[in-house]
Amino acid sequence: MIELTGSTLTLEQINKVCYEGATVRIAASSMEKVIASRAAVEKIVADKKTIYGINTGFGKFSDVMIEEDDVARLQLNLIRSHACGIGENFPEVVSRTMMLLRLNALIKGFSGVRPVLVETLVELLNKKIHAVVPQQGSLGASGDLAPLSHLALVLIGEGDVFDNGVVVPSKTVLDREGIEPIVLQAKEGLALINGTQAMTAMGVINYLEAEKLAYQSEWISAMTIEGLQGIIDAFHPAIHEARGYPQQMDVAKRMRDILQDSKLTTHQGEIRVQDAYSLRCIPQVHGASWQALDYVKEKLEIEANAATDNPLIFDNGETIISGGNFHGQPIAFAMDFMKIAVAELANISERRIERLVNPQLNDLPPFLSPEPGLQSGAMIMQYAAASLVSENKTLAHPASVDSIPSSANQEDHVSMGTIGSRHASMIIQNTRNVLAIECICSLQAAEYRGIDKMAPHTREKLQALREVVPSITLDRIFSTDIKQVAEWLKANN
Structure with a gap:
């Protein structure tokens, strides 16, 4: 059970809730803030004060006053009209994360929603009822309006949900589970959709996957080093301490630990004086990716606990300020940095694959083929890796440098952060496949050198992976191998 405070x-904790299915509850102190914030909204309505989003239209319609009898209909119209997402749906785990993050933002006590609304979100989370949310359609300011509207639809008994992997109308599942749909009141529709939770949810899932990939890239590259009899001296602590980047030093230490007691590594001058950069510079390149990932993690944790709707209510309703916390620029930048960081893990991995298969660069069988010439071995696996790396370069173009005005130019600068988060997810998938290819090739090369000479750590990985893909003794449909190793990497550490 995870206690949410806002x-x-x-x-x-997000990992525990969204991947491991942990349940949540709202801290008593946070529920008190929700109650106080809601009382402030109800007083505003009763006093007939004019406040944006409570009794006015939205966006360019902010100057249109709404009669008290129409305030509830205003919120319902908002959700229905803004639910115009397009394309493939977000993965269910992203939808769950989106709901968790929106709940956490609302209980900060700045949004003015009723307790019943946040309690219903808790019930949906704990019963694993997740909205079907299309991926496309958000500009990333005024928040993720379209995706979050699809999330909000479920609360009012509309839209679709996942039910054991099948898409069904939400009302069907709510009726079955005995959950009463919400009738939205003043400000609640706006509070549900004015935020960055789609890009942030996708960003969190991206980070959790990218972090795992970054660690996996180290033991996979260590097996490549063994297959190529790489020079261990490049990971000597003195080199990395001399430069001073903590992440670089950490990667070098992990590489030393992974390769400890290996009889397949060499020292400078034994076989060659220096290795190519793709081997020698693993701490510098992977370490730089870790620097970017550390930045991304910091920004995601701030955003996961941020009040991102508009307006925000302070001082028990005495101060209500319309601002721009819904603008996704911080997460847009973070997603673009992540794209570059993860793409580089694939970039350098593909260069190591080339060194494993190119007979001009090693003394292994050409293309790791069991019968060079008659059988092509890993030749086209390198092609596939090169294709994925090239695609990553296109996807890594920053989404955050673009902006298109909306709402009759009232909303004249937007972040495109949700596009960035989606592209980051695609780069992560591509990179996992590139690392799967390097893994298959490094397994083969290390096996050729002698399994008994491998480091205990890498030998353990080889033995586990040989349960997934056999040694290359004959040409076969390697697409299957790549898919199986990629799935293994996604499921394991």
Whole structure:
């Protein structure tokens, strides 16, 4: 059980809720803030004060006053009209994360929603009822309006949900589970959709996958080093301490630990004086990716605990300020940095694959083929890796440098952060496949050198992976191998 306060949610806790199915509850102190915030909204309505989003239209319609009798209909119209997502749906785990993050934002007590609304979100989370949310259609300011509207539809008994992997109308599942749909009241529709939770949810899932990939890239590259009899001296602590980047030093230490007691590594001058950069510079390149990932993690944890709707209610309703916390620029930048960081893990991996298969660059069988010439071996696996790396270069173009005005130029600068988060997800999938290819090739090369000479750590990985893909003794449909190793990497550490 994870207790939500609105300000203390970590990525580790999100992982427990969204991947491991942990349940949640709202801290008593946070529920008190929700109650006080809602009382402030109800007082505004009763006093007939004019406040944006409570009794006005939205966006360019902010100057249109709404009669008290129409305030509830205003919120319903908002959700229905803004639910115009397009394309493939977000993975169910992203939808669950989106719901968790929106709940955590609402209980900060700045949004003015009723307790019943946040309690219903808790019930949906704990019963694993997740909205079907299309991926496309958000500009990333005024928040993720379209995706979050699809999330909000479920609360009012509309839209679709996942039910054991099948898409069904939400009302069907709500009726079965005995959950009463919400009738939205003043400000609640706006509070549900004015935020960055789609890009942030996708970003959190991206980070959790990218972090795992970054660690996996180290032991996979260590097996490549063994297959190529690489020079261990490049990971000597003195080199990395001399430069001073903590992440670089950490990668070098992990590489030393992974390769400890290996009889397949060499020292400078034994076979060659220096290795190519793709081997020698693993700490520098992977370490730089870790620097970017550390930045991304910091920004995601801030955003996961942020109040991102508009307007925000302070001082028990005495101060209500319309601002721009829904603008996704911080997460847009973070997603673009992540794209570059993960793409580089694939970039350098593909260069190591080339060194494993190119007979001009090693003394292994050409293309790791069991019968060079008659059988092509890993030749086209390198082609596939090169294709994925090239695609990553296109996807890594920053989404955050673009902006298109909307709402009759009232909303004249937007972040495109949700596009960035989606492209980051695609790069992560491509990179996992590139690392799967390097893994298959490094397994083969290390096996050729002698399994008994491998480091205990890498030998353990080889033995586990040989349960997934056999040694290359004959040409076969390697697409299957790549898919199986990629799935293994996604499921294991």
